[in-house]
Amino acid sequence: MSRIETIxxxxxxxxxxREILPTLGKVDALVTDPPYGLGDWNNRGSNAGGPFDSEVTQAWDKPITAEHIALMRAASKHQIIWGGNYFGDLLPRTKQMFVWNKLIRGMHFNDCEIAWCSQFREACRVFDYSPASAExxxxxxQKPLALMRWCISKIPNCESVIDPFMGSGTTGVAAVNLGHRFTGIEIDPGYFDIACRRIDDATKRPDMFVQLEKRAAEIQDALDLPVSK
Ligand SMILES: C[S@@+](CC[C@H](N)C(=O)[O-])C[C@H]1O[C@@H](n2cnc3c(N)ncnc32)[C@H](O)[C@@H]1O
Structure with missing residues (x-):
């Protein structure tokens, strides 16, 4: 490990x-978007030489292994793992999946993306959001911030979140926005710097709605009032 930043x-x-996860304590939720290994996939499949090639044959896009999955599950109580359809053979059976419906059809990219969820709720859920946003x-x-906020907000009793494949830090920005503790790990120094900057910005500009909700909960606690649903 070459750097640790606290923000x-x-x-x-x-x-x-793989080196850092075993040194950390267990958190409430692991929410991540690991490399899907699409370089390998495309080189084997019909996309070879296609429009995805330049994007996915990145040095970091090595498919994750059973070792990654075991470490991720040991590090957290609940897990949401995007790209679960690419490594379903490595994951235990589940009833619950999250689907990101991109609302666009017939383009070269997927109409939707799928996350494998450890079963903390039973039903599958769909999030409608166009990737053609202004982000x-x-x-x-990079995953949309709205998508990562949505999936973190579905986890019960969640105070701490980890993303061991942090990339540009979208999960971290969403976790900080929602008032959670966050741990991020990224192997690429360039993306690590971007994540530090984005999470620092999010820390300096807390989400007003979340702050108001927190303050209301504190006042309710102090006055010992029943929580309104
Ligand atoms: C699919 S990207 C994540 C993108 C992220 N969701 C975002 O919104 O920016 C996966 C990231 O995992 C990183 N990565 C790959 N292998 C890793 C490893 N063994 N440890 C930590 N990070 C790793 C890559 O450098 C890449 O940035």
Missing amino acids: GDATLYLGDC KKEHPT
């Missing part, structure tokens, strides 16, 4: 998650 309630590690893209496979 508010976030701790960010530059290094290989600035700083990583080739």
